[in-house]
Amino acid sequence: MDAIIILQAGVASGTVLLFATLGEILAERSGILNLGLEGMMLIGAMAAFSTALSTSSPWLGVLMAMLIAGLLSQVHALISIQFQADQVVSGLALTFLGTGLSLVFGEGLSKAGAISLLPSFSIPGLVSIPVLGPILFQDQSIMVYLGYLMIPLVWYYINRTRPGMHLRAVGEFPAAADALGINVARLRYFYVFVGGMFAGLAGATISLAVSPGWFSQLTTSGQGWIAIGLVIFAQWDPIRAAGGSYAFGALRRLILDIQGPTKLFGLRNPFYFNPYWGFFLQMLPYAFTIIVLIIGSREAIRKRLGAPAALGLPYIRGERGL
Amino acid sequence: MSLVGTSRSKFKFPYRFRVEPRLKQPGWLSAVISLGAVVLALIIGGVILLIVGGNPLRAYGFMAKAAFGDLGVISDTLTKATPLILVSLAAVIAFRMRLWNIGAEGQFFIGAFGASAVVLTPLLPPTTSPWLMIPAMVIAGMVTGAIWGFIPGFLKARLNVNEIITTLMMNYIAVAWNNFFIFAVWSEGGFQMTPQFPKSAWLPRLTDLSSQIPAFRGLTTHLGLVFGLIAAVVVWWILYRSRWGYEIRLIGDNPRAARYAGINIVRNTVLVMMLSGALAGLAGMAEISGVVHRLQGAISPGYGFTGIIIAWLSKLNPLLVVPISVLFGGLILAGREIQPSGLPMLIQGIILVCLIASDFLLRYRVRLTSRVEEA
Numbered sequence: 001m002d003a004i005i006i007l008q009a010g011v012a013s014g015t016v017l018l019f020a021t022l023g024e025i026l027a028e029r030s031g032i033l034n035l036g037l038e039g040m041m042l043i044g045a046m047a048a049f050s051t052a053l054s055t056s057s058p059w060l061g062v063l064m065a066m067l068i069a070g071l072l073s074q075v076h077a078l079i080s081i082q083f084q085a086d087q088v089v090s091g092l093a094l095t096f097l098g099t100g101l102s103l104v105f106g107e108g109l110s111k112a113g114a115i116s117l118l119p120s121f122s123i124p125g126l127v128s129i130p131v132l133g134p135i136l137f138q139d140q141s142i143m144v145y146l147g148y149l150m151i152p153l154v155w156y157y158i159n160r161t162r163p164g165m166h167l168r169a170v171g172e173f174p175a176a177a178d179a180l181g182i183n184v185a186r187l188r189y190f191y192v193f194v195g196g197m198f199a200g201l202a203g204a205t206i207s208l209a210v211s212p213g214w215f216s217q218l219t220t221s222g223q224g225w226i227a228i229g230l231v232i233f234a235q236w237d238p239i240r241a242a243g244g245s246y247a248f249g250a251l252r253r254l255i256l257d258i259q260g261p262t263k264l265f266g267l268r269n270p271f272y273f274n275p276y277w278g279f280f281l282q283m284l285p286y287a288f289t290i291i292v293l294i295i296g297s298r299e300a301i302r303k304r305l306g307a308p309a310a311l312g313l314p315y316i317r318g319e320r321g322l
Numbered sequence: 323m324s325l326v327g328t329s330r331s332k333f334k335f336p337y338r339f340r341v342e343p344r345l346k347q348p349g350w351l352s353a354v355i356s357l358g359a360v361v362l363a364l365i366i367g368g369v370i371l372l373i374v375g376g377n378p379l380r381a382y383g384f385m386a387k388a389a390f391g392d393l394g395v396i397s398d399t400l401t402k403a404t405p406l407i408l409v410s411l412a413a414v415i416a417f418r419m420r421l422w423n424i425g426a427e428g429q430f431f432i433g434a435f436g437a438s439a440v441v442l443t444p445l446l447p448p449t450t451s452p453w454l455m456i457p458a459m460v461i462a463g464m465v466t467g468a469i470w471g472f473i474p475g476f477l478k479a480r481l482n483v484n485e486i487i488t489t490l491m492m493n494y495i496a497v498a499w500n501n502f503f504i505f506a507v508w509s510e511g512g513f514q515m516t517p518q519f520p521k522s523a524w525l526p527r528l529t530d531l532s533s534q535i536p537a538f539r540g541l542t543t544h545l546g547l548v549f550g551l552i553a554a555v556v557v558w559w560i561l562y563r564s565r566w567g568y569e570i571r572l573i574g575d576n577p578r579a580a581r582y583a584g585i586n587i588v589r590n591t592v593l594v595m596m597l598s599g600a601l602a603g604l605a606g607m608a609e610i611s612g613v614v615h616r617l618q619g620a621i622s623p624g625y626g627f628t629g630i631i632i633a634w635l636s637k638l639n640p641l642l643v644v645p646i647s648v649l650f651g652g653l654i655l656a657g658r659e660i661q662p663s664g665l666p667m668l669i670q671g672i673i674l675v676c677l678i679a680s681d682f683l684l685r686y687r688v689r690l691t692s693r694v695e696e697a
């Protein structure tokens with residue numbers, strides 16, 4: 001039970017949530033709520049593992065995961081943008097579809113042997129920073145470092161660039177964006193696709209780096225839903241999303257590791273001597289998601305923050321929206 | 323290059339699709355479109371099955387026979403349909419108010435736990451008459467399910483916490499909760515299941531009548547089906563014949579108008595979530611008391627999620643839920659023996675996708691018009 005090791009592994013595990021959350025933020029900022037995250041992550045994890053297995057190249061696996069999850073997301077885009085269907089139901093359908101597809105195509109993958117994983121390495125120099133160095137920069141997967149880069153990039157893109165401004169306009173007030181000549185539908189298709197690619201990246205991060213392998217639905221075990229909760233907690237802000245993701249990653253690791261040692265803080269470790277108490281530990285990430293949502297909702301009420309104004313509403317030109 | 327470009331832009335496909343809003347929908351249209359969506363979904367599922375190297379016609383033929391081939395499997399199909407009817411009704415009543423309770427799966431598990439607690443704690447001794455035992459289990463299952471629905475309902479009503487995420491998180495919590503009791507408290511000799519319930523806690527099955535009616539020998543259909551049928555009528559009555567149902571439908575259709583009309587949205591949110599949870603909890607009770615006869619981990623192949631699809635396919639009509647649940651019961655029954663094992667899940671997903679996409683055709687008509695005509 002070394003705090004540094006737990007946090008180090010927590011950052012890796014939180015990277016999965018980070019990618020999923022960033023992608024969902026981009027899609028939701030454009031006004032499309034995609035509840036299919038769990039299904040897209042699952043099919044990403046399956047595609048990544050399966051491709052890496054047959055081509056022995058984890059990189060092709062990552063690419064394939066992003067592509068397949070991106071394509072799957074377009075089903076949701078088509079239904080919610082073109083067909084103006086309810087995005088909640090469509091997103092649920094996408095989760096069913098993604099789960100079903102990954103189970104059918106992933107049949108037998110769980111028995112597959114070892115594959116080559118994405119590389120892990122330390123960053124020289126940065127690793128010698130006290131405390132933070134070993135947690136953030138020692139022997140981490142390349143995906144973790146990619147995650148660090150993505151946080152400021154996505155934040156900057158949304159808040160400081162012209163395309164980012166268009167993205168926000170489409171999500172907040174599509175009629176005005178349309179009047180300015182922005183193609184609302186095309187941008188929404190695009191950001192749903194980007195969200196899908198991020199979800200695929202999250203899936204690939206699971207199956208090729210953080211907990212390698214294919215374990216059917218247990219591969220993601222509800223992390224897609226936790227990510228959707230985190231987006232609300234984060235108030236659609238990439239930086240808060242990063243904090244939430246890493247915190248949840250650390251929590252997941254803590255739950256795994258707390259049952260190992262016989263002594264905890266010099267006392268008998270109750271979780272070691274009563275292994276069945278582990279079931280209550282298993283509840284914690286889900287219970288915390290609910291708590292985090294309560295915090296997010298209260299804050300939203302107090303500060304009058306909120307979701308992108310057009311989130312979940314189809315845009316029909318000429319109809320009175322909002 | 324530029325020449326090619328201009329000539330290409332001049333060429334126009336002589337026909338084009340025009341999409342225009344429907345002013346009125348004929349009554350039969352909805353049924354035809356839903357049926358078309360399901361057929362399309364089966365075709366897509368078949369193509370995917372071909373891709374992974376299966377024979378779709380044989381697979382579908384096998385599934386139809388495995389689900390409806392003879393009296394015995396029809397009875398098994400009805401047994402599978404029983405929990406589906408109840409969880410679908412749970413989804414229907416919540417969705418009608420546009421409350422997205424996707425926690426029926428967890429409410430199902432916790433209802434099974436509540437009913438088991440009556441037998442295993444034991445709150446009632448095993449020698450109790452079934453006339454007391456069964457009602458006690460029904461009440462326990464419904465109350466625990468209602469509690470599981472109350473939590474997200476209260477959070478939604480009072481704090482505006484997104485009920486989609488909370489109900490889903492409660493699913494995982496319910497499974498872990500049950501596992502704790504299955505592994506640690508009620509485990510039978512270290513196995514991952516509780517001891518079998520005494521006969522007094524079993525719902526009567528058709529096969530129990532085989533001494534009087536020999537044809538019923540081996541039929542597994544149990545009293546839970548009657549619970550489901552009664553619940554369907556009750557939910558229909560609540561939604562379409564009671565004042566409360568009117569309020570639910572008004573909130574679902576137009577929450578702003580409902581608020582101006584003085585309808586208490588907070589109270590209705592909590593109550594509908596509790597009723598929804600109670601129905602799913604009753605499904606859990608019926609499944610362990612009618613089929614499994616003990617509490618164990620694998621008591622649901624995702625009934626709660628299938629219920630969402632059934633609710634949508636029935637257009638939130640409580641009475642239509644019954645026949646559609648029977649069809650899906652057959653799908654789940656036959657799907658247990660079919661490879662690859664994810665196939666039923668996949669078909670359900672495709673059906674739901676086709677279904678919501680097809681709603682578009684209800685609101686709009688697509689016409690192929692000739693450009694020449696337009697000009």
